[in-house]
Amino acid sequence: MALALARKYRPRSFDDLVGQESVSVTLSQALDSGRLTHAYLFSGLRGSGKTSTARIFAKALLCERGPSSRPCEECLHCTMANENRHMDIIEMDAASNRGIDDIKELIEHTRYKPGSGRFKIFIIDEVHMLTTQAFNALLKTLEEPPDFVKFILATTDPLKLPATILSRTQHFRFKKISRKLVHRHLEHILNLEKIAYESDALEIIARSGAGSLRDSLTLLDQAIVYSKEKIDIATVTGMLGIIEPAALDNLLDAIFHKDRERILSFIASSTEYEAEMIIDELTLHIKELLLNREGPFTPMILDRFFRILADARSLLHIGSDGEFVISLTLFKMLEALNIREIDETIAILQKELSSKGSPAVVTTPATAKRASSSAGKADMKASSPEAASEDGASIAQRGGDTGELKFKTLIAKLYDRDYDLGSCFEKNIRFKSYEGSTLSWISSAEGEERKMLIKHWSLIRTFVQEIYGLSTKISNIPAQKSAETSPGEDKKKADNISSRDDGEIARTERLAECELPDNASGSSTLESVQFPADCEKEEKEASIEKEPSKLLDEAMVKEAIELFGAKKVRIRRKS
Numbered sequence: 425m426a427l428a429l430a431r432k433y434r435p436r437s438f439d440d441l442v443g444q445e446s447v448s449v450t451l452s453q454a455l456d457s458g459r460l461t462h463a464y465l466f467s468g469l470r471g472s473g474k475t476s477t478a479r480i481f482a483k484a485l486l487c488e489r490g491p492s493s494r495p496c497e498e499c500l501h502c503t504m505a506n507e508n509r510h511m512d513i514i515e516m517d518a519a520s521n522r523g524i525d526d527i528k529e530l531i532e533h534t535r536y537k538p539g540s541g542r543f544k545i546f547i548i549d550e551v552h553m554l555t556t557q558a559f560n561a562l563l564k565t566l567e568e569p570p571d572f573v574k575f576i577l578a579t580t581d582p583l584k585l586p587a588t589i590l591s592r593t594q595h596f597r598f599k600k601i602s603r604k605l606v607h608r609h610l611e612h613i614l615n616l617e618k619i620a621y622e623s624d625a626l627e628i629i630a631r632s633g634a635g636s637l638r639d640s641l642t643l644l645d646q647a648i649v650y651s652k653e654k655i656d657i658a659t660v661t662g663m664l665g666i667i668e669p670a671a672l673d674n675l676l677d678a679i680f681h682k683d684r685e686r687i688l689s690f691i692a693s694s695t696e697y698e699a700e701m702i703i704d705e706l707t708l709h710i711k712e713l714l715l716n717r718e719g720p721f722t723p724m725i726l727d728r729f730f731r732i733l734a735d736a737r738s739l740l741h742i743g744s745d746g747e748f749v750i751s752l753t754l755f756k757m758l759e760a761l762n763i764r765e766i767d768e769t770i771a772i773l774q775k776e777l778s779s780k781g782s783p784a785v786v787t788t789p790a791t792a793k794r795a796s797s798s799a800g801k802a803d804m805k806a807s808s809p810e811a812a813s814e815d816g817a818s819i820a821q822r823g824g825d826t827g828e829l830k831f832k833t834l835i836a837k838l839y840d841r842d843y844d845l846g847s848c849f850e851k852n853i854r855f856k857s858y859e860g861s862t863l864s865w866i867s868s869a870e871g872e873e874r875k876m877l878i879k880h881w882s883l884i885r886t887f888v889q890e891i892y893g894l895s896t897k898i899s900n901i902p903a904q905k906s907a908e909t910s911p912g913e914d915k916k917k918a919d920n921i922s923s924r925d926d927g928e929i930a931r932t933e934r935l936a937e938c939e940l941p942d943n944a945s946g947s948s949t950l951e952s953v954q955f956p957a958d959c960e961k962e963e964k965e966a967s968i969e970k971e972p973s974k975l976l977d978e979a980m981v982k983e984a985i986e987l988f989g990a991k992k993v994r995i996r997r998k999s
């Protein structure tokens with residue numbers, strides 16, 4: 425009968441050990457430097473090389489030309505050790521010899537000198553299986569054995585060992601062997617065995633081995649028997665009862681393309697498999713996509729898939745019907761694609777914000793209302809994209825049409841903020857010109873509507889500055905007077921107004937004048953209408969009570985004057 429691959433290819437030297445470099449390097453150094461202790465503990469996953477390492481270490485300790493990390497492999501000790509018949513290497517399986525009597529016998533053995541070697545080496549496998557009494561009996565010897573005694577304890581479960589044992593041993597942890605290394609090792613063995621294989625099939629075996637080389641080699645043995653000419657994916661997936669990776673690729677492709685038909689046919693064809701296996705395989709497949717950055721799915725989407733699959737697993741655990749869980753899971757994955765990613769959403773919002781007032785995509789209640797009540801305003805949306813990327817100042821250079829387009833954006837923005845305000849503004853304010861940083865418009869607002877515009881003046885001005893640039897001045901031309909002025913005059917007047925405004929306000933503060941000379945020119949700023957010139961009498965009364973100049977010095981009042989660009993300040997007595 426052919427020897428199982430795992431036995432046939434048991435490592436004979438530290439160099440043969442796969443994926444346990446830190447252990448083999450440390451042990452080699454200890455051997456070469458002669459810094460040896462009397463008790464070692466090897467722990468780690470099943471089939472990861474603990475027993476093999478214990479044997480290599482024992483051989484290295486006993487080699488005639490040793491102790492050395494590279495035993496000669498020729499001397500009697502090496503030969504006997506390799507043949508597993510060295511009388512000074514005593515292996516004990518604690519799983520089947522776990523009682524106090526077994527340990528007493530072992531302790532008895534430690535009293536006698538080695539037969540031919542320099543050490544007597546005790547390898548106790550699965551040491552965590554010993555009974556508490558057996559552990560206690562071992563403690564004393566483990567701590568102070570005769571000089572010629574070495575202990576090598578091996579376990580898959582070091583947490584089950586009493587602390588007293590752990591503290592008396594040098595502990596070496598064996599790692600899970602990476603899939604890449606297992607894969608390479610399997611290829612190496614098949615090449616030596618001259619057996620044909622598909623590399624992807626070995627990948628599946630390595631994955632199923634889950635970090636244990638022995639498990640992987642046992643599966644490989646099985647696959648050799650199972651396959652006819654060569655070890656291929658179909659052989660391995662058939663043998664393991666798992667779904668082929670290509671089927672999963674196809675499924676994920678169907679999900680990505682929202683192809684319900686293909687998903688349904690997958691569900692129909694997957695009934696022969698265990699639902700749990702499909703979920704596990706899908707999870708592993710997605711994990712691979714994530715790690716290799718393959719496939720059309722972003723990490724965000726894959727994260728959602730993981731959660732959905734985790735839900736599926738818990739549904740299966742509570743005994744839900746497998747086919748139902750698979751169907752539900754796949755359609756949830758389909759659904760998960762519809763949710764916009766946070767990054768994407770942020771990018772869209774940022775774009776909208778930077779488009780300075782475009783109402784195009786963000787659907788606030790105001791825009792919704794507007795859209796339904798006023799179909800005729802669709803052109804406002806159209807105006808925003810060009811306006812979006814431009815900065816007010818640069819537009820100020822160009823004026824003309826762009827100024828008018830911006831005006832539409834302004835209207836849209838006002839609508840967005842307050843539907844009634846937007847509607848009032850649009851109805852009453854007509855764009856006239858935008859030149860030299862001055863936006864001129866013609867206002868036909870009267871009565872309540874005029875009051876409304878005045879009330880929201882600072883908001884309107886803020887929006888104007890946001891859209892046209894910070895240095896923009898507004899020239900408000902009452903409708904009846906606009907007919908008498910030309911655009912050139914407007915500009916001149918606006919300039920006058922603004923320069924005069926600053927002067928006036930300064931003067932107002934300084935002299936605490938209640939009312940400033942009214943605007944004699946044809947146009948006036950909106951600010952001016954806010955403060956009718958009818959307060960002379962009241963002002964006198966107020967000034968009796970309090971010095972108006974002091975009032976005007978108050979921070980809040982100053983701020984209000986600045987905010988509203990006020991030219992007249994009316995101080996009213998509290999009644």
Ligand SMILES: Nc1ncnc2c1ncn2[C@@H]1O[C@H](COP(=O)(O)OP(=O)(O)OP(=O)(O)O)[C@@H](O)[C@H]1O
Pocket residue numbers: 429430431432433434435440441442443444468469470471472473474475476477549578579580601637638639641
């Ligand atoms: N690190 C490794 N390098 C090379 N082969 C390994 C390694 N680990 C395990 N093997 C293979 O697996 C077989 C079993 O390994 P070994 O007996 O050393 O594992 P173990 O860790 O003692 O396992 P267990 O905990 O089940 O006793 C070896 O004969 C060898 O073929």
Ligand SMILES: [Mg+2]
Pocket residue numbers: 474475476549578
């Ligand atoms: Mg072992």
Ligand SMILES: [Zn+2]
Pocket residue numbers: 486487488489495496497498499500501502503
């Ligand atoms: Zn030797």
